[in-house]
Amino acid sequence: MSSANRMSFIGRDMAVDLGTANTLVYVRGRGIVLNEPSVVAVNQDTGGILAVGLEAKKMIGRTPGNIIAIRPLKDGVIADFETTERMLRYFIQKVHRRRYLAKPRIVVCVPSGITGVEQRAVKDAAYAAGARKVYIIEEPMAAAIGAGLPIHEPTGNMVVDIGGGTTEVAVISLGGIVTSLSIRVGGDELDQSIINWVKREFSLLLGERTAEEIKMAIGSAYQLPGENDAEIRGRDLATGLPKTIVVSAAEIRKAIEEPM
Template sequence: MSDSLFASFLGRDMAVDLGTANTLVYVRGRGIVLNEPSVVAVNVRDGRPLAVGSEAKRMVGRTPSHIQSVRPLKDGVIADFEICEKMLRYFIQRVHQRRWAKPRMVICVPSGITGVERRAVQEAAEYAGARKPAYIIEEPMAAAIGAGLPVHEPTGNMVVDIGGGTTEVAVISLGGIVTSQSVRIGGDELDDAIAQYIKKEYSLAIGERTSEEIKMALGSAFELEEELNAEIRGRDLITGLPKTIVTSTKEIREAIEEPVTAIVDAVKVTLDKTPPELAADIMEQGIVLTGGGALLHGLDARLSSETGMPIVMAKNPLHCVAIGGGQFLEEFAALKSLISSTDH
């Protein structure tokens, strides 16, 4: 095969971080080329998708009754197979111009999903245009590689990947996951907790976009040196009219305490199951945080306080899983043993 033809085949390989909140696509030799919300706006009259990604997310809460904004993934797994397949097809076509050739694809999935859920992801990718078989890599392994951890060495590496729908905690050594914990709690649960708190305490209804904005502005997992306040606008559930309230970081910390505690507990359970030699390595190197949820203010301090371990924020926490999946493409022959397909 000529070098130019071989290069064109390489250009078709892609890794997909199929997230509950966002989907990222890494193309071999090019890096991350797409980062879009995992949202599809659908015309319910005929099932036709009207918008995908950022455009669809802008429509959330602002559509007429015959248009619905659908998030096809929930808790890290496919909730609507048909819409997920259409979303994947759209993203593949955006980055892969050669319609006649199917790209080889690696898809990143939570470590705690069932065999049925795993197969659903593979089938969605294959129906969307991926070459069979679509390969699967577990998110904590991809996150660890994307964060630059020496996963092939005989030392303990611990990664905590907090996504939109799941939190993946894993201890990795010699190219394998030694022990792990997967909980279906992530950024979405923090958003929901904020919306429920505001509804209960202030009789105010707010949308998911507003909840996410509050989380980013006021959310914290640990007491801050300086507490902040912010205005929130929503609909008064008593009068039905627009209303503005003022809330604080202290209140929002109280609102998200339950899901934050569940994340902390998952880390503690994993540490408790870690062999002593690997635990000593982790004590020396630290626990690495990845994923969008890792950006929650004070989460590193909270984890350090409750585990006694040093906490390290990955360089590009939002991109670690996609970058790790991409590394499998770049070194496919050497790393193929770490991924799986239905043929294995």
């Protein structure tokens, strides 16, 4: 058996962007093969996993009492080790078409500001999920390489990477990070701000999915030409009944003002 065939048999090299909101998987020679939400639906009675990724995200806010949709990463780091490991194993097997013998080498992106303990947890989860070798790369460096920036030249390149749980700002020069800042504010914080603002202004309770959809549809940091309004459907806190309201882009901008 040739070296290439043997490597293919035990698992192709993979890169994993283990994000708070979404997990992306890149496989050498195939490109990005998976982009799914970092969500796992678990049956609390049995401990069994019912769904992972997109299917699990559809269940958020719509599950019976014994089923919970877990987001195992918070602020860019592992909050639930066991669930993260199971989610990673599912993604590895999905990419390798359910080949249970797959033992790929994996590069994992992590926020630049995480502690040694948090970094160790990421490595341990990847090894437990079936990796034969795990490498860690900081997210700003991975973003700079992906964007084709001249990172090895003696010039400063600034990268701003806004994710679900963290925002990474780094200056890169001569193949390394000169200075960086990891702020634990991201898209999730914007969603929560929308939920809180609608609750305060309209006494309407929104779910995470609805808040995210509104943010994606009409959210912006500054005024744009031709802005639209959007309908929001939620539960009226006074009556407990479904209620629909219309909000403008300006109102949503006001709602996300603080985290922005």
